[in-house]
Amino acid sequence: MNTRDGTNASLERRALLQASRLERFRRMVEIRLVEDRIIALFGDGLIPGSTHTCQGQEAVSVAVAAVLQHSDTVACTYRGHGMALALGVTREALLGEIFGRSIGCMGGLGGSMHLSDPAVGLLPTFAIVGAGVPIGVGAALAAQVKGTHDISVSVFGDGASNIGAFHEGLNLAAVWSLPTVFVCENNLYGEYSPIARTTPVTDIAVRAASYGMPSQVVDGQDLDALEEVVGAAAARARQGGGPTLIEAKTYRYAGHSRSDKATYRPDGELEEWLRRDPITLFGQRLVDEGAADEDALEAVWEESRAQLEQSLETVLASPVPGPSDMLANVTAGRS
């Protein structure tokens, strides 16, 4: 696995995020701007393959990254750009991967749905719904067997909770009291279907009861609430208290993938969620507590826009992998 952009850069960005609340705000802004730009560039035909963005869900990624140690691991989904940036993956490593360039975090061979950076614990992201859950549980088992005191977090969607791998993963984690946290991003849709069409319960959290596991529903738009709930579950897991299922109620502003315009949503639903935008809410809190003023927050947006343009310039000027790179990470064994 390659981290072409240099692992130190990811670690530094992770430390920055954890050092201050203003940096958490900055990272959510970065994620929003990157995702908005990706949608625009996808529309221009510049991105190969598909792509799934996470505007509206930024607080979940930033909260997870804020409370974990860098030796902990995170398994997440194809909607993973925000999680990667939050954990510390640089804009160049992320965008390079999405654009299929050699400076991408997987050398440009994986694309939008296949991101990874072992330096900050990002396990390869998964295109198969629910597939990250047993991998996250496996990482927790490895930590338990080795006695490292690391934990793992599996981040997945509401739709994934209807997949067998989710139930098997929760069952095994509970029965072996593994050091892991399950974070469900309930954004009310699985592809083009509203949750009520596919899932007979409103709260995914209730499913934890089947596995004798504690669970909690949390406001997925409130970074502080998320940090508190995920932080408590992470601490419990690290101390040998076993797994927790957390359900973050959130919303994806954009369509499911590519150029999906999400016309299947009822009128007014998006506008209702925009009124509780996680970046606006957290920014207001920083102002209320005197940690920043409106000008400082505006400066963050401006700086982040300029940085993104610079990163895009770098990425678009960088080479695509050649035929010899195809086999660079392929190994063969003989029995």
Ligand SMILES: Cc1ncc(C[n+]2csc(CCOP(=O)(O)OP(=O)(O)O)c2C)c(N)n1
């Ligand atoms: C096993 C499997 N079944 C179906 C698909 C097609 N598919 C891709 S995303 C998706 C919806 C998943 O919804 P959810 O888990 O809520 O995550 P979200 O996309 O909302 O973040 C589906 C059905 C898939 N990738 N894998």
Ligand SMILES: [Mg+2]
């Ligand atoms: Mg969903």
